[in-house]
Amino acid sequence: MLSWRLAKEKVMSGVMFFITCASLLLVVAMGIGLCLRSSPILSEISLWDILSANEWKPAKNQFGFFPFIMGTVCVTGISIVLALPVSLFTALFLTEYSHSQVRKFVYPVLDILAALPSVIYGVWGTLIVVPWISGWLAPRFVSEYTSGYTVLAAGTVLAIMILPLLVSMFVEIFSTVPGEMREAAYALGSTRWQLSRRVVMKKSLPGIFATVVLAVSRALGETIAVLMVCGNLPQVPRSLFDACYPLPALIANNYGEMMSMPLYEAALMLAAAILFIVVLLFNLLSRIILKRVED
Amino acid sequence: MPLFQKLSDLKNEDFASPWANDGKSRLYTENLSLSIHGNRILKNISVELPCNKITCIVGPSGCGKSTLLKTFNRLIDMTEGVKISGNVFLGNENIVKAGFDDLTEIRRRIGLVPQRPCPLPMSIYGNIAYGCKIHGVRKRRELNRIVVKYLNEVGLWNEVKNRLRSPAVGLSIGQQQRLCLARSxxxxxxxxxxxxxxxxxxxxxxxxxxxLFVRLKEKYSIVMVTHTLHQAMRIADYVIFIYMGEIIETGTADEVFHHPKHELTKNYLSGVFS
Structure with a gap:
């Protein structure tokens, strides 16, 4: 009876170890797979030429990633610039100003917002943000007509998508500031804003940075919602009201249509590999900073 | 003083205070009761805390000593479900009825030295200057003088004068506590x-x-919660004994420690409960 019990223990620990290793290996396998599938294009065109070229004409074997990289950078940059102050102030309000009843109501709402499928944000962007930009905002700043499917629309939708993630993480980080520190600042006569700015945010600075890095990695990879509102034109955006074409949208739109062109698949796999590596690096960086904060 | 004088070369000079305190405002409570989520923690407390004396609040664990202390500067507001009735006065200001704007000034007039030293996330200099900055003292020269004066006051100046810009968490625990005192x-x-x-x-x-407390009582009135009876016997001028949220006995240290009137005080002092 005893040996059967011990045997089960050994088998179960072995099975769980195998499953854990398999899921970790999956990430490695995906990375290797992407690198292998993108190698044909790298053997013909140098990586620097691909990254720096402007022309995207697969039929002529021209695979310039520069407009897509700039599209990704612009959309991600705009989303962070829009979402960061809003999420910081929301998190400060929730942790330093609001009553516990407000927090009890807002936290579940944030969880729901974070769990909404990105296609819903995309639809919302198409119905609300795009017409608002083309009909109201753009005419006030640019003379020529814009459809509304712009880098600004993509950045705005993405900002709203990453907002719940940012707020939740900021709330968590601000909550780690010791109560004694708040008491010490209040006891000197601090207002809540002075406490928030000079103590809470200052103490949380590494955590804020780590959260932003994590949000950037999330924003970099976001596909569907961005694809629905960005305009999908392979050009380097010159203003907020230009269309753009980020890397994830490029892959999602074209994979499956490239069977007839030999290097097309390799080019898309290279785009995926670049995204994979960048997101991996950003995640790692964020985790290293957060670990330091915890220590 | 040259504009870029080294901070460590600064001298401890007398200078005009940015605040007009006469130091003689009385701190006292009238029928102060406090409950947290319906549990009565303080019951009908009426007591005066004498000026320029060390008042020790003693009593067994959970009797309400720290709660009473936190009511004086309304840090008890940070606890949820608190209800206060009665009055706490600092001079003419009713602390219980004070709005948030008045509270920031009241809290400046009632400093706090915490149980565990808790430097703010800034330099040694920044910790001392923080309180002055939030109350509007902006001139660098004035801030420098304040930092030197109060680091000297707590005997920390010679130990830290060459590393004023270093993070305060790098100090030893004892130094951190003196820094917290200087900050207050x-x-x-x-x-x-x-x-x-x-x-x-x-x-x-x-x-x-x-x-330090004994030396500082010439200028400040000190209210100290302590668990250590020996400490209270060493430094207290005035003693408040609290039991189950009620004041059982108050008086000079000699009266309470050597001639206690109440049976509970006698039992507490003889170690029947702690």
Whole structure:
């Protein structure tokens, strides 16, 4: 009876170890797979030429990633610039100003917002943000007509998508500031804003940075919602009201249509590999900073 | 003074205070009761905390000592479900009825030395200057003088004068507690509340802080919650004994420690309960 019990223990620990290793290996396998599938294009065109070229004409074997990289950078940059102050102030309000009843109501709402499928944000962007930009905002700043499917629309939708993630993480980080520190600042006569700015945010600075890095990695990879509102034109955006074409949208739109062109698949796999590596690096960086904060 | 004078070369000089305190405002309570989520923690407390004396609040664990202390500067507001009735006065200001705007000034007038030293996330200099900055003192020269004066006051100047810009968390625990005391003194309070301020310190640091309190009572009124009866006997001028949220006995240290009137006080002092 005893040996059967011990045997089960050994088998179960072995099975769980195998499953854990398999899921970790999956990430490695995906990375290797992407690198292998993108190698044909790298053997013909140098990586620097691909990254720096402007022309995207697969039929002529021209695979310039520069407009897509700039599209990704612009959309991600705009989303962070829009979402960061809003999420910081929301998190400060929730942790330093609001009553516990407000927090009890807002936290579940944030969880729901974070769990909404990105296609819903995309639809919302198409119905609300795009017409608002083309009909109201753009005419006030640019003379020529814009459809509304712009880098600004993509950045705005993405900002709203990453907002719940940012707020939740900021709330968590601000909550780690010791109560004694708040008491010490209040006891000197601090207002809540002075406490928030000079103590809470200052103490949380590494955590804020780590959260932003994590949000950037999330924003970099976001596909569907961005694809629905960005305009999908392979050009380097010159203003907020230009269309753009980020890397994830490029892959999602074209994979499956490239069977007839030999290097097309390799080019898309290279785009995926670049995204994979960048997101991996950003995640790692964020985790290293957060670990330091915890220590 | 040259514009870029080295901070460590600064001298401890007398200078005009940015605040007009006469230091003689009385701190007292009238029928103060407090409950948290319906549990009565303080019951009908009426007591006056004498000026320029060390008042020790003693009593067994959970009797409401720290709660009473936190009511004096309304830090008890940070606890949820608190209801206060009665009055706490600092001079003419009713602390219980004060709005948030008045509270920031009241808290400046009542300093706090915490149980565990808690430097703010800034430099040694920044910690001392913080209180002054939030109350509108902006001139660098004035801030420099305040930092030097109060680091000297707590005997920390010679130990830290060459690393004023280093993070305050790099100091030893004893030094951190003296820094917290200097930080409280820098906004020139009238009363200093100390919530078991030596309980986290080693005996030597504890002795330094105790001696500081004795020296500082000439200028400030000190209210100290302590668990250590021996400490209270060493430094208290006035003693408040609390049991189950009620004041059982108050009086001079000699009266309470050597001639207690109440049976509960006698039992507490003889160690029947603690």
């Amino acid at each position: 003194l820098a906004v020139e309070p009238e009363y200093i509340l100390a919530d078991e301020a030596t309980s986290a310190l080693d005996p030597q640091s504890s002795k330094i802080v105790e001696d």
